[in-house]
Amino acid sequence: MNSETRGDFSEIPILDVSGLYTGDPDAVAAVAETLRGYLENVGFLYVAGHQVSRADVEAVREMSKAFFALPDEEKLKLKIDKNFRGFLPFAGSTIVTSSVAKVSKPNQSESIFFMHEVAADDPGALAGKPLQGPNQWPDEAVLPGFRATIDRYVAEMSELARKLVRAISISIGMPPDSMDRYFEHPTTFLRLLHYPTQPAEEGLFGSAPHTDYGYITLLAQDNVGGLEVKNKAGDWIAAPPIPDTFVMNVGDILARWSNDQFVSTPHRVINRSGRERYSQPFFFDPSMDEMIEVLPPCLPAGTEPKYAPVLYGDYLMERIDKNYHYRKGTAAAPVAP
Ligand SMILES: O=C(O)CCC(=O)C(=O)O
Ligand SMILES: [Fe+2]
Numbered sequence: 001m002n003s004e005t006r007g008d009f010s011e012i013p014i015l016d017v018s019g020l021y022t023g024d025p026d027a028v029a030a031v032a033e034t035l036r037g038y039l040e041n042v043g044f045l046y047v048a049g050h051q052v053s054r055a056d057v058e059a060v061r062e063m064s065k066a067f068f069a070l071p072d073e074e075k076l077k078l079k080i081d082k083n084f085r086g087f088l089p090f091a092g093s094t095i096v097t098s099s100v101a102k103v104s105k106p107n108q109s110e111s112i113f114f115m116h117e118v119a120a121d122d123p124g125a126l127a128g129k130p131l132q133g134p135n136q137w138p139d140e141a142v143l144p145g146f147r148a149t150i151d152r153y154v155a156e157m158s159e160l161a162r163k164l165v166r167a168i169s170i171s172i173g174m175p176p177d178s179m180d181r182y183f184e185h186p187t188t189f190l191r192l193l194h195y196p197t198q199p200a201e202e203g204l205f206g207s208a209p210h211t212d213y214g215y216i217t218l219l220a221q222d223n224v225g226g227l228e229v230k231n232k233a234g235d236w237i238a239a240p241p242i243p244d245t246f247v248m249n250v251g252d253i254l255a256r257w258s259n260d261q262f263v264s265t266p267h268r269v270i271n272r273s274g275r276e277r278y279s280q281p282f283f284f285d286p287s288m289d290e291m292i293e294v295l296p297p298c299l300p301a302g303t304e305p306k307y308a309p310v311l312y313g314d315y316l317m318e319r320i321d322k323n324y325h326y327r328k329g330t331a332a333a334p335v336a337p
Helices: 025-041 054-068 072-078 146-172 252-257 312-323
Strands: 014-016 044-048 086-088 110-115 187-195 207-210 216-221 227-230 236-238 246-250 267-269 277-285
Touching: 014 025, 025 044, 025 146, 054 110, 054 146, 054 187, 054 216, 054 277, 072 086, 072 110, 146 187, 146 216, 146 277, 187 312, 252 312
Parallel strands: 014 044
Antiparallel strands: 044 246, 086 110, 110 187, 187 277, 207 267, 216 246, 216 277, 227 236, 227 267
């Protein structure tokens, strides 16, 4: 790691990951080596050369538009539940834990979350374990094909994410499969977001400055733009739409796991385009019952880890409970950090 180059970027790099699909160890290693530099210095990159079908990305976007176009009454039937699945109405979340900025105005977005599916009769769900329960799906008669479209996309994105988990393992200097077991039952979130165009107003954001909680995020955005990433100098660098790519970023648990070798970079969304913006981040995280402990290759000889081991589930619940006031029984008032 080079502390001089860290955060010193003026654009988001593009990485062609097609080598990950070849089965050729040299090609995989070459992708992993470039990836390492981007994860250390930027924390963000565009993933090109993946094999997720463009039609499937666009099908999710069309379903998202159709969902948000429904009357509130229909959307509110799926209001977000204790398992963090469902519809988060406009102005429902305020980011408060990242310490990235003092935030007081609610995000100018509405969204719906789908997590990994957990059956209602799953032992964890029956025991009331946090975040264990079924997704909430729109009525098939209202939005035909919705669930099949989401399920297909989540399967494809998970496959890509698993390839990236292996590339990350190699990039850290470990055997390719050394992190696989943490993702046997991954915690996944697909969030469909709708950002109406917003007024130019101080401190008002589509998504206020924040870092992501988890391992990696893979975001598909439409052609409107508005995502920005903060560099070391404090400038907000645009991450404009690039067709057929995903914006990938390091989340806080990967940064922690790597003892801060990799950087979880603050980002925000401001949509002053005059158009509606739709995006679909996919968050791929470890199983909730896995212990996350600094990876040995990330620890310079003779030094202590910066972070204590943490159960991913405990860590995640703490982050979610702090950020979403719907969980606190308060209507709208943001809670101080
Ligand atoms: O919509 C976007 O472009 C970014 C969304 C985001 O950062 C998030 O949901 O964590
Ligand atoms: Fe984010």
